[in-house]
Amino acid sequence: MTHSPTRANDANHYLWGEACDGWRLTDHPDLALREERLPPGTAEAPHFHIRSRQIFYVLAGVLSIDLPGRTLIATPGEAVEISPGLPHLVANRGTDDLRLLLVSAPDTAVDRHPAPAPLP
Template sequence: MPTPYPTTSEPIREPLLVRAADAERVALAAGSAFHLLADGGDGGADAPGGGAFGVNRLVLAEGADGARPHYHARSSELFYVLGGVAEFLLGDRSRIAAVGDLVVVPPGLPHAFGAAPGRTAALLVVMSPAVERFGYFRHLGRVAAGLDTFDRLLPEQDRYDVHFTDPVPWQRARSRA
């Protein structure tokens, strides 16, 4: 009978199970919050789950911005809408995504997102390949609490693979709504 697992000399990686109650919650403005699930900085390929994905659940208050315009040089970013309605700026196009919709942003494409005006949103966000990002989310939490500044994130753009771009297209898209 064949074995249900690899028989090579390569070690079997540990699976990752994060219980909802155990996920770290990072509060943002107006009741929005990140729920941190898996981080590429947790040991890379040796991490439980293999370090292949960075994953968080983002809950956005009514009409709240999720992220200002930025791009990722190394990673694709996947958004699955768990609840509510989200608005995305993908390059220069505004898109609406509702429950069950999937948005995948390739490396290099400037994008921004938030809850659609007058709506809340809950998103499962997956980055691959993973980079260490929990520090980035915690910094955003400190900014929301008035304990730190956004400008202090700017020197960390390469570390977190978050490269900020011109905010004006997103501001225009949001003001039209």
């Protein structure tokens, strides 16, 4: 367990999806905190988590989350909670980088399952 400040840096950086960046700020089986950057026009694949609950907190840009039958939009200072079992797709459909904090409890490392597309 870390008892000192953590920040995004080269040591905790990873790449994912279509040229997206992530940084592992807290990495435990029961709780994960990530900072992520999605360039304009990028998205993840539709999926769901059986056990994990997620919270997406927007730092910069505009977050689009496709859910069955609708799309949620969040802007800086807003958070979106995704319950276990809810199919979703996170996308940046804006013109600027999307930066967000992502909390997952428990961690989604072995709890990610494909969902059919399209969602809305």
